[in-house]
Amino acid sequence: MRFAMKNRSAIESSLHLRSARKALAMLLLTMLMLAKSLMIGIASCVLGFLSSASVGWAQEFFVLRAPGVALESSARLSPEELQIRDQAGQITVYSRLRRYDTPDGGYIGYGSRQAQRVIQWPVANRGTMRIGVLSNGQIEFTPSQMAVFAIDPTNGASLPTETWTSPQVSAASRETGEWNKSGELSKSVLLSTGEVGNRWFMKAGGQGQLQWIPGGAAGAPLNDPQGAWMITPVGSDMVRIQQSVGNQWLALSADPQQAGNFGNGVLAQRGQRSSVRLMGINNTIAQCWRLQQFNGGYCFESVMMPGCGLTYVPNNGLWLQPILYSPWQVWWPQQPAFALPAPTYRVVSEQVVSNAPLGPVTLRIANTHSDGLLVLLADRRNSGAAKRIRIPQGGSETVVLERDSGSTVIQTVEYLDGFGNWDRREVQVPVPPVVLYDVSVYEEFLQSIAIDATGKSPNVIEDINYQPRSVGFVLLPAGDQLQDNSVIDVYPAAADSRNPGAVRRLAPTDYQRSSSQATPKDPLKELLEQLQSKRGAF
Numbered sequence: 001m002r003f004a005m006k007n008r009s010a011i012e013s014s015l016h017l018r019s020a021r022k023a024l025a026m027l028l029l030t031m032l033m034l035a036k037s038l039m040i041g042i043a044s045c046v047l048g049f050l051s052s053a054s055v056g057w058a059q060e061f062f063v064l065r066a067p068g069v070a071l072e073s074s075a076r077l078s079p080e081e082l083q084i085r086d087q088a089g090q091i092t093v094y095s096r097l098r099r100y101d102t103p104d105g106g107y108i109g110y111g112s113r114q115a116q117r118v119i120q121w122p123v124a125n126r127g128t129m130r131i132g133v134l135s136n137g138q139i140e141f142t143p144s145q146m147a148v149f150a151i152d153p154t155n156g157a158s159l160p161t162e163t164w165t166s167p168q169v170s171a172a173s174r175e176t177g178e179w180n181k182s183g184e185l186s187k188s189v190l191l192s193t194g195e196v197g198n199r200w201f202m203k204a205g206g207q208g209q210l211q212w213i214p215g216g217a218a219g220a221p222l223n224d225p226q227g228a229w230m231i232t233p234v235g236s237d238m239v240r241i242q243q244s245v246g247n248q249w250l251a252l253s254a255d256p257q258q259a260g261n262f263g264n265g266v267l268a269q270r271g272q273r274s275s276v277r278l279m280g281i282n283n284t285i286a287q288c289w290r291l292q293q294f295n296g297g298y299c300f301e302s303v304m305m306p307g308c309g310l311t312y313v314p315n316n317g318l319w320l321q322p323i324l325y326s327p328w329q330v331w332w333p334q335q336p337a338f339a340l341p342a343p344t345y346r347v348v349s350e351q352v353v354s355n356a357p358l359g360p361v362t363l364r365i366a367n368t369h370s371d372g373l374l375v376l377l378a379d380r381r382n383s384g385a386a387k388r389i390r391i392p393q394g395g396s397e398t399v400v401l402e403r404d405s406g407s408t409v410i411q412t413v414e415y416l417d418g419f420g421n422w423d424r425r426e427v428q429v430p431v432p433p434v435v436l437y438d439v440s441v442y443e444e445f446l447q448s449i450a451i452d453a454t455g456k457s458p459n460v461i462e463d464i465n466y467q468p469r470s471v472g473f474v475l476l477p478a479g480d481q482l483q484d485n486s487v488i489d490v491y492p493a494a495a496d497s498r499n500p501g502a503v504r505r506l507a508p509t510d511y512q513r514s515s516s517q518a519t520p521k522d523p524l525k526e527l528l529e530q531l532q533s534k535r536g537a538f
Helices: 002-058 171-176 256-261 490-497 523-536
Strands: 061-065 073-078 081-085 091-096 107-112 117-122 127-135 138-150 188-195 198-204 210-214 228-234 238-245 248-254 274-280 289-294 297-302 308-313 317-322 331-334 345-354 361-366 373-379 387-391 396-401 407-416 422-431 437-451 461-475 486-489
Touching: 081 117, 091 117, 117 138, 228 345, 248 256, 361 387, 373 490, 387 396, 437 490, 461 490, 486 490
Parallel strands: 361 486
Antiparallel strands: 061 073, 061 138, 073 081, 081 091, 091 107, 107 117, 117 127, 127 138, 188 198, 188 228, 188 331, 198 210, 228 238, 238 248, 238 289, 248 274, 274 317, 289 297, 297 308, 297 331, 308 317, 345 407, 361 396, 373 387, 373 437, 407 422, 437 461
């Protein structure tokens, strides 16, 4: 009996063990099935993510359409580059420029050195782009006629089948090609000047002298790094034109000793000019220039000698002469077609310290000429809105003008020495007061008189027409040289400038005057004087 009970306990223990093992096996099987389901879910999520990513990648291509234009353009977008293919198949590459992102986050900026254009692309990848071009020294944006349309594969649209090839740009070229903060020019450019078909490129020689290469010569445009000039911003509206010769950085500089010979504004002496040469970068304002756009090119106006610009005289070198906008004063930037070495000069920081401000002054513009004058008074900070003033013979007009007091630009720059070390220096440039106003003077001269030859009209002289004739262009003195209650006799000042071609242009609506608007005191006397002057010319 005792043996039977013992045997029965053993059997029950064995059964409980088998049951526990079976339960454990079932638990393990359940866990394996859960793990398998979990892995399948994870795999599905991954595949779904990859599928979504592939759809997002497909949206790197877009179509650009303009109203009324049958042909479409296309675009390819990436985080650091925008390529646009126009209707003719030409591709323009725009690099990412984050400083042109809009504050509201609606647009992101891309810029092209070659096109000299900035595009603000809609973040939503649909809608109208914005185009930015240089105007009055800054990038101004306007809505584009082209609108962005994403390609939707669900509507049967396919990706563009044409081959997109990006120009190969080295890292060094990408670094040096980025636009400067003023937006006028790319940092490293070839510079040429001259007449159409007779352009000359400027380069630096091995001894720091300037050399000139004709545009039609073999090897032009230049393929020499010494022909690529670094345009470095100084302050908010100036640049320095630099070149590395050996282990030294040089800049185009006027002769500081000749600055006093030029005067200021209408006080300047005419017929003066200064030589321009390469000098080591220093604290002088003689190395600073202000850019003026002219017919697609640029004039470099001297900050030290306002009104005078960088001028190439064929076979006689580089000079500073009064700006007349001649072909030899207009410079054409061109992107180098070769890879540039890594930059060895950089501006680390910059601070502009303004001098004590000067108050506004009143200026009386007088006309002592024998004829009426039409004067365009332009604020150079907003030159597109010149004030038009007509001053009759013996009359005057009083205006209130602001004055600039000058400043000091403090730059911290670094040079890469011959051992590969960055040498840090501080450059302090005292900036003289800016010339804020210029004056263009036109005289009113008698163009024609309509006389009644029938004798039936009660007026013998039926109509008298006057037309403006340019006299000259002058700059008003800057800073404290423009005193309160000053008087300027504009006709002799403009005539003494001997630059009638430099005046600001009149629109056809700016001057419309006939006898119905103003009748001279003695028109027959004026007609006689006109005839006498013509007779005396023979």
